[in-house]
Amino acid sequence: MTSAVNRLLSSEGGPTPRADARRNLERLISAARSALAEVGVEVTAQEIAQRAGVGKGTFYRRIPSREALLQVVLEEVLNEIIGTADNALADPDPWHGFAEFASVYVRLRAESCGVNDALGGAGMPGLDQLLAEIRTRIKLLVESAQSAGQLRRDIAWPDVAFVLAGISTDAGTIGLQPDSDQWSRNLRIVLAGLSTHDR
Template structure:
């Protein structure tokens, strides 16, 4: 998988950067990923630069634009989702593969505002191809589990996509406060509801 660092270096014409320039780029990417998780796609270049410990001038020497940085970082994140789905599809046990993928996917949506926004199709353009690949893999995972009799057949794969997206919750509801494990408990309930009735 092409990393965000490799993508940005390729955009510079593939020239080998000085060691300090590469370190600054790596710090900016790490900072952008962290800021995306906490703040979402509205994070500013200034905040990313501060988190990376570099000046705004260094930011723009290494990065064409804030939007470019966020796009390559989100492409890397979505690439990890696709790799997780591919591992799940290779699992000889379709239900086990699906539940492993579901856990990775829902955890990412719960823990990263930016990834959740990107998977919801808002915020950053240029991700349509990757979102289409994720849709295709979710469909294949659902169809494999249904063909094996491990998942209810009366549920469309699109329903499963919405159910997985809905597992992540707000931190507050009706005066209750969720803890960091709420998404996992929600997911267990959803998976139990998806399981084929003949399965134990």
């Protein structure tokens, strides 16, 4: 959260805010992250302010705009995904690295409507560069596991990106309702289908 606070403070310019003003900003960022998770990118400034326990006036004194706040929060999460992918690429076992990345990536998509919206390209045009970096890393992870003979070579990396995006489910099907960890079971099935080995 510190990087998000610093980015918003630098966009304001002017003197360093008092400690209480900084705490309000931290509460707004935390509230925005939870509201994004539950509501998605359409969440209003009013709802974020209410979740943070501040008035709408305080919101606009601390934040340039609703869009700027959501952008900073989503950039922070997407950078976490990129960091996870970089760690996975450094793993000496390409399949293990890929599977670890896939788990974090799918969990974030399953747990946050806003992250799912952003990764789907909806609503936040300023995220294009980060999305391109995530695409590049997914491609590298897939190609590394394929080169090691651990991931099926008949599957293109964009197919993997679409499959990972489709794992999380928030709706019922044929009268069944998913458990909160349905995404995890779905992921295990998908990984078994992608792997060249029995795992």
